[in-house]
Amino acid sequence: MFTTAAHYASHIYLMARTDPDAPKHRGISIFVFSMDTPGITVRPLWTIQNDPPAPAGTTYGDNRTNEVFFEDVRVPASCLLGEENMGWYVGAMGLNLDRVGASRYLISVRRDEDIVNFVKGNELGGLDLAEDSSVRDRIAELWIEAQVCRLMTMRSMSLVEQGGNFTYEGSAEKVFAPEHGVKTTETISQILGPYAQLLNGSEDAIEEGVFAHNLMGAFQSGINHGSTQVMRDQIARRGLGMPRG
Structure with missing residues (x-):
């Protein structure tokens, strides 16, 4: 939900559980792969803050964000970002800096x-x-x-x-x-x-x-x-x- 820029992005990050037996913050890996991968569907979510159009710099984000669906999506292991099962910590570091x-x-x-x-x-x-x-x-x-x-x-x-x-x-x-x-x-x-x-x-x-x-x-x-x-x-x-x- 709320995947900003998904409708024109070339790639996307995805956290997925790769070890179902590990504790909740472990056993998660993070992948980055192309948006044209089969099985990805992007649907728009429209916000109210830019209707009517807002003056530049007054709002956070665009008038469109998105929800993204993954159905039977398969990606190669080369799409792994960082170490396997350590994706939560990679993502947390990025969000903290963001x-x-x-x-x-x-x-x-x-x-x-x-x-x-x-x-x-x-x-x-x-x-x-x-x-x-x-x-x-x-x-x-x-x-x-x-x-x-x-x-x-x-x-x-x-x-x-x-x-x-x-x-x-x-x-x-x-x-x-x-x-x-x-x-x-x-x-x-x-x-x-x-x-x-x-x-x-x-x-x-x-x-x-x-x-x-x-x-x-x-x-x-x-x-x-x-x-x-x-x-x-x-x-x-x-x-x-x-x-x-």
Whole structure:
């Protein structure tokens, strides 16, 4: 489910159990093989965040994702990525790295810059938002949290670059940054009121509906690449050394 780009990708990753008697995280291998392999079917899943079309950079992903079906698919052993039965660890390493980086940071904090720029140069219903102390306080709080996102990203990238023990840091960033993005969109909606609900194409939409599309797209970031609930569990076990429940 939710296999982004499967409709134009040339290859795909697949985790498959290759040792049914091994513990659940062992006995899994990861393969990479061509999408034109017989038995693969790709079906579209359409999202609401780009209908009507969203301004560039406001949402995570395209308006189409996919579900992929494998029926009697056979691939040669040469498609194995890494060691046999160690695919879970190969995949986990890749996902952990995928949760950090400049692009992820921008997804989380670009909204902060958008609302700062809007408030600086616009009035709303005759109200000068930049002179409203409550608005200024809330935006300042968001901006401070955005800097925390930036520092967490820099820490993760530094650990990877220096070959450090990168375990729970990606999960911590994956919790803080997306939840900050959700908080930002909700706060902006409270500041702008009904205008925050007007999508691109609406007569009174603010800056092509940028804030409304952000609101629709923000919540999925807490699920993509591992839900924040799962990430909290990884922080507890890998970062704090707590036992399993």
